[in-house]
Amino acid sequence: MSLGNYAQAQLNAHFTTFEDFGSKAPNKSEFKAWRNESVILPFLIYSDSTKGLDFQLKVEGKNVKAELIQLHLVEGDISAGNCGNAKKNGTFVKDFFPDRAETLQGNSFTVESAITYGLVKIQIPEKLKPGSYPVELTFDQNGDSQKIEATIKVIDQKLPDFSELDFEMDFWQFPQSISTYYDFKPFSEEHWEQMGLMFEQLKVLNQTVVTTSVFYDLFNTKIKPVEQMMIQVRKKADGSYSYDYSTFERYVELAASKGVSKEIAVHNLYPWNQTYFYFDETAGEVKTFKSAPGTDEYNAFWKPFLLDFASYLKAKNWMDKAVFWVDERDMNKTAELVKYVKGIDPAFKFGYSGRFSPALSELVYDYSLASNIVLDPDKLALRKSKGFKTTYYTSCYEVQPNMLMASNYGDIYFLLMLSRAKGYDGMLRWAFNLWSSKIMKSAIFSDLPSGDSHFVYPDAQVSLRYLILKDALEEVQKADVKAKSPKSSAKTKELLKAYNRYFLLNNESERNKMVSIMNKYLND
Template sequence: MKKILIFLVVGIFGNLFYSHAQKAQIYNLEKLYSPVVGDGNFSVWREESVLIPIRFDSKDLSAVSITYEGPNSQVEFYKLHEVWADFSAGNCGETKTQGTFEKVKVPDRAELMTGNSFNPDSENQWILLSLRLNQEVPAGSQSYKITFTQKQKKSEVKGSLSIRDRSLEGISGLDFYSDFWQFPVAMADFYKTKPWSASHWKEVERMFDQLGAINQHSITAFVFWDLYNTRIRPLDEMLIQVKKLPQGEYRYDYSTFDKYIQTAIDRGISDQISIHNLFPWNGFLFYFDETKGEVVSIQTQPGTPEYQEFWKPLLVDLEKHLKEKNWLDKAVLFVDERDPNQTLALAQWVKSIAPGFKMGFSGDFYPFLSPWMDDYSTPVNVVLDPAELSKRILSSQKTSIYTSCFEQPNQPNFLLTSDLRDIYFLTQLSNTRGYNGFLRWAFNLWSSEIENSAIYSDLPSGDAHLVYPNGQVSIRYLVLRDALEEIKKFKLLGKLSYPGDMVNATNRYFLINIEEERYQMVRALKNYLNE
């Protein structure tokens, strides 16, 4: 009987202890759904951000407060929410729809904390600490400590910062851009609000603010409702309202278009206006037919009479309007992964009727197409011949790389199931190739379940978004911002001594397909930047 009582007492107290046991641990910035413990030691410049992932483990889901002790810094804590994702890289459209893929929860949605306290979502709560060392912090090694307090019980993580005698001062003035295509109407659909209503405009403003923080250079514009127009919507939701009068003439209302462009420019995104819909994948064009009293659609292709009858007056009128607004020099008619021969013929036709427009193209590199494309983005596995790149540079034409849903699981990408180190690799790869920036096709094409699930029927998880609703970003967004800081560091060091060996090392082609070699390159690059 005494033995039974002892076991019961031990069991009760053991369960009580276990229920209140808690632990905090620093991890490496890699695949957080399969975490690797980190040592918490970093080499940094002043005014550079440092991202530190921490997991707080506790059976208790009551409130937790966090305190930071260390060098004088701007401190931000993000609560990372787990989002469902699938391992479907390399599968798009029908192959994704017909496939079955393993699912996993990934800490990706980043909610900026206020008051440095949070309520855990689960027993394993991810937190991201962002430190930005102030200018007056002296060089040398300094320690830091982060304390988690829950019901008077404390857990600590510690590390050290090796502070270099250099200053970064953010990414302002960086001559390397991000170009994420925007889907403002998808935001309106998520919030169940009318596109271009007062509440929608507030979200558009916030979208451009978020883009500005990652050095976005281009405004994604369109004629109809977005880049792909998968369903017909009302006339007043068009960015440019196109009407066909009873006598057959077209009239255009640019009021929403103008407000959209000006909103971006007012927030510092003013280098380029990328106008889509000229050669869409589904081949549709739309207008409001005043005779029928409804929006109608026509499926056609460049070069056909129906196509030219619609687009010629629109391009001529839009060119005139953009010239009046002093925006024509920024305007680029963008074509996405279409037939290069058709694209060349289209560019030649556009130049014959509206010569003020520039052209842009994303897709494989074709030397015969290159002279016509002021903005050319190629897949990550395409390497331009140095002579072709020199021609583009001498012609002041922009060149970038992009990733999409087609990259295989072992290849670098921005997906939820990608290794976060890939973001550092991809941006530096574009930079060391001598390109102007990095492009990705979707900033915020949200589903109705995006806050909790990024599983799409036809796309791998994370392919269609970098930010979340309600002003929340992703950890991928924050890593990208940090990667752009590394590019600025690289360019600053390059002014002191040309980093030729590092450039050559980063450009080794096999890195795209061999993960471990790629991550060794990322480590070597960080060591170089922080020598």
């Protein structure tokens, strides 16, 4: 969401809203909340001075916890809908977006431009009495002072514990990106520590899936040392293969220790570049070959792995959790691959992201559809009857609604509620932390729109979109509570049905109205 450039002759500040980010909310505006929810109030500070900006925060209410978050500007482009060569061959508008979120430990902001962005994050205790609780935020800079006020009206509704939310997020993780950014040796102790933090950040968003790969990462664009493979594949002198699962095992167990343990997504059986890796012990080097699924060469390579992997998973009691993932590949070839793999062991499961195929749907346990696909209710009901999981995703191809840095913030609320309205199990995003070396300052990529490849930053910082996503998940919880109440069930279902109106996907103003109507209803 572009905010352009601001200039101000003196210190000034105001609260704003995500629905109309940047606009001035009236002083002492009222924001409604449930007990046991987390509230985020955005604000803007204008100043023509670059000197330090101190603050004091006061929030009334016993046991109410509050913190200040500064939103740092990150350079990005406005290129939604353009990927790959379409992005490389085009020139797009660039701007700075308040996306990188730093929780402040002291009582001062870093002034980076004429406008400083921040959030007040407030955790409402579950036993707090309903009522109005003032919020007061005072800024001081160079002898100038400015105070802004708001009121949190806590209504007589209690949000269930977040752990009870029946809505699964699936962000694909890129652990190699972490080691590259920090220049850590892959799978060193420093790297493991950062991956643990990654899983903690994922758990906050109700992540249920740990992303793994047979080789290096989801896309395997170049040869790396065999020690960097998540599963070390070695070819012996006699032509047989051996497999070292120690890194894979530690990674999965680390995720589980942080609460990310429902599904183990395994990539690389059918990657985009159809390239596969192994360490040739005779040659003493990593070698590759290319092959499409179904060929003799492909089957000769993968069959011994599948047999060995099945044995390993069963010994670890992980067979029911493991899911081989295929991303937007040919549906017919994917169906044949599933049949081939299940012919080796019927217990293997598959996940697929892409267009809908009734035939593939019969075979795929975890199916994620593009957000603009309309799945017939009877087909969804059939998947549910089999105990299958269905989600949807947005990618760089969706111009709107999306979750890019330049997207409307209200679209995050819209997309999550749309998944609930569709009757899906959650939502998928392809990249949680695929970073460039300049990611703290710039999110411009040659082949992706800004924000498509990351939701968190290095140094334990998250994004504004991450924080809004958590807030939007709590809105889904509220809808679930109201849908179960005899007094509000019918109205809740009526509003959810309204989310499915197809024209909303291409009409930003109408989406904003829908989000506003639902928000007002949930917080009355």
